[in-house]
Amino acid sequence: xxxxEQVGKLRVRREFRRRWLLSAPALLTILxxxxxxxxxVFLFSFMEKGDYGDVKYWHFSTDGWLSLIFERDPxxxxxxxxxxxxxxxxxxxxxxxxxxxxxxxxxxPTAYVIATxxxxxxxxxxxxxxxxxxxxxxxxxxxIQDLIRxxxxxxxxxxxLGLIDAPLQLLFTDGAVLAGLTYVYFPLMVLPIYASLEKLxxxxxxxxxxxxxxRLQVLRHIILPHAAPGLIAGSILVFIPSIGAYVTPRVLxxxxxxxxxxxxxxxFGQARDWPFxxxxxxxxxxVVTLALLVYVRNASxxxxxxxxx
Amino acid sequence: xxxxxxxxxxxxxxxxxxxxxxxxxxHGTGVVALDNASISIRANEFFTLLGPSxxxxxxxxxxxxxxxxxxxxxxxxxxxxxxxxxxxKRPINTVFQSYALFPxxxxxxxxxxxxxxxxxxxxxxxxxxxxxxxxxxxxxxRDRRTSQISGGxxxxxxxxxxxxxxxxxLLLDEPLSAxxxxxxxxxxxxxxxxxxxxxxxxxxxxxxxxxxxxMSDRIAVMDKGRVLQIGTPREIYGRPADRFVAGxxxxxxxxxxxxxxxxxxxxxxxxxxxxxxxxEDAATFADRTTAILSIRPEHARxxxxxxxxxxxxxxxxxxxxxxxIQLHTRLNDGSSFMxxxxxxxxxxxFATGQPVSIAINDGAARxxxx
Numbered sequence: 001x002x003x004x005e006q007v008g009k010l011r012v013r014r015e016f017r018r019r020w021l022l023s024a025p026a027l028l029t030i031l032x033x034x035x036x037x038x039x040x041v042f043l044f045s046f047m048e049k050g051d052y053g054d055v056k057y058w059h060f061s062t063d064g065w066l067s068l069i070f071e072r073d074p075x076x077x078x079x080x081x082x083x084x085x086x087x088x089x090x091x092x093x094x095x096x097x098x099x100x101x102x103x104x105x106x107x108x109p110t111a112y113v114i115a116t117x118x119x120x121x122x123x124x125x126x127x128x129x130x131x132x133x134x135x136x137x138x139x140x141x142x143x144i145q146d147l148i149r150x151x152x153x154x155x156x157x158x159x160x161l162g163l164i165d166a167p168l169q170l171l172f173t174d175g176a177v178l179a180g181l182t183y184v185y186f187p188l189m190v191l192p193i194y195a196s197l198e199k200l201x202x203x204x205x206x207x208x209x210x211x212x213x214x215r216l217q218v219l220r221h222i223i224l225p226h227a228a229p230g231l232i233a234g235s236i237l238v239f240i241p242s243i244g245a246y247v248t249p250r251v252l253x254x255x256x257x258x259x260x261x262x263x264x265x266x267x268f269g270q271a272r273d274w275p276f277x278x279x280x281x282x283x284x285x286x287v288v289t290l291a292l293l294v295y296v297r298n299a300s301x302x303x304x305x306x307x308x309x
Numbered sequence: 310x311x312x313x314x315x316x317x318x319x320x321x322x323x324x325x326x327x328x329x330x331x332x333x334x335x336h337g338t339g340v341v342a343l344d345n346a347s348i349s350i351r352a353n354e355f356f357t358l359l360g361p362s363x364x365x366x367x368x369x370x371x372x373x374x375x376x377x378x379x380x381x382x383x384x385x386x387x388x389x390x391x392x393x394x395x396x397x398k399r400p401i402n403t404v405f406q407s408y409a410l411f412p413x414x415x416x417x418x419x420x421x422x423x424x425x426x427x428x429x430x431x432x433x434x435x436x437x438x439x440x441x442x443x444x445x446x447x448x449x450x451r452d453r454r455t456s457q458i459s460g461g462x463x464x465x466x467x468x469x470x471x472x473x474x475x476x477x478x479l480l481l482d483e484p485l486s487a488x489x490x491x492x493x494x495x496x497x498x499x500x501x502x503x504x505x506x507x508x509x510x511x512x513x514x515x516x517x518x519x520x521x522x523x524m525s526d527r528i529a530v531m532d533k534g535r536v537l538q539i540g541t542p543r544e545i546y547g548r549p550a551d552r553f554v555a556g557x558x559x560x561x562x563x564x565x566x567x568x569x570x571x572x573x574x575x576x577x578x579x580x581x582x583x584x585x586x587x588x589e590d591a592a593t594f595a596d597r598t599t600a601i602l603s604i605r606p607e608h609a610r611x612x613x614x615x616x617x618x619x620x621x622x623x624x625x626x627x628x629x630x631x632x633x634i635q636l637h638t639r640l641n642d643g644s645s646f647m648x649x650x651x652x653x654x655x656x657x658x659f660a661t662g663q664p665v666s667i668a669i670n671d672g673a674a675r676x677x678x679x
Binding site for chain 1: 376412413427
């Protein structure tokens, strides 16, 4: 007969084993589909590039990483600043930052309006917000292209109205990419903010008005602190995919207004520089992770207390 | 009327509700929340709006606060019509039923919120917060989060927060309903003390008639959007204006009767069984019409056996209530009648099925229209 203690130990061990068995499929998937490839990309970034793509295995080289900011002069082999790459990196950061700001500026009022409707019409509005997801992103992006191209609906209308003589160059500009990204990621900002605001007790808003807070003061001291978790989540959901966006800058920005996603794609495609592409990918990952850490830490501290004005 | 202490002219009311109406829903087809209500509330008064849920008391309070706007009528605050002003422009503060304290803010930040929104200097806010927390006896909780304090303490913070900006009128929306019985009794006394100490006009909303009777200087009884009676607790209890008020405030027996005139031309209510009650002040009741007598259980007295000149009834239940006994009886006409009386030596005197005679104290019955 086993003792009570032994039975207890056995149960703990069995419980432990069951937990691992149940989570094994998920752990295995993460290991094989995320950690594994990432490790390969990391290793590739430190190898010499192959002549027709691929890499020269186990030939250590830092060229991939140097190419992030520098370029080797083909004639005298000296290092110079790769202004094109730096420009693309800067544009990516700038555009995804602006996209986050724009989606937040548009998404917050939208989420607030939805959250303050009756429960039934709320669901209708949320349903409408998700409609764009029903169509493929590429098709929607080409639709935008069709709207803003030189012979597109917008230019055509403006010309018919006599407001302009020559078509405005809307397509293949940073503005077009920004508009496209804002459009694409708008729902990802609205939904988390809505989730936060939905839980806002409207009596708190009334209490604010009752205590002499103007509409702006109520927004600032009561509604915004309440929406902060949603704003943080939304910003993360928008910023990360924006900085690595591929389709939108490709279709709306063209060859001149590339972003990081396009640059990375180019290295694995036409440029056949896998180590550089790998280094870019890892760098992007590191930058995003760092930005997130800083942002989340600051944002949660900001919403946790409201001292001072 | 008494003089308003806050700079108002003699004869002014603190709050004057004039013919206020409000309908919710689609124009003309919705629910009538308030129907031509007029109330005059004096300065420094503890005034209670009493009525069952849906009677319009909360709607009226929310209109005084500025959260709802009337369809018609006026709300005068010391003579100035504020009915259409937004809440943040009214020198009136509210204690909410759910307290509505700001989460993630400390007790002190909550109490100081109103003053901060008015851009008062920080030193003044700090001093005022200290004063208010002393008033509600929560000085030691100053830096706590509102989520870390008990329901009773939250209630006090809500009070301190609403009193801090020194409003001309304090509105209280069933503030005690979430507290347990003992705490509620305590807070009733506390509220009276605070009203006395601050000298602010309190408008208190409740559906609890006992609470209204114990706390109020005057009460307005409301039902279905209308104000039925305004008066002191004594007037409301002793001389209810109609059947609803009589039934809603305290317990009472309703006995149907017929109006007649006696030899001296006095109005007499004749009850089933020939028992009569005379009234001096009921000249408006026409002969041979039916009416209702309202008789409080404590104004009736039962004795065993059948005697002349009394109501005859049969005992159904005898309940010991500590301070006395409560007899549930049935009159000969089939209506029920309750008697509450001291328990001197009545032990064993009353039993189910026993016939009793019920006498009514002089002047205690109230004649009401059907």
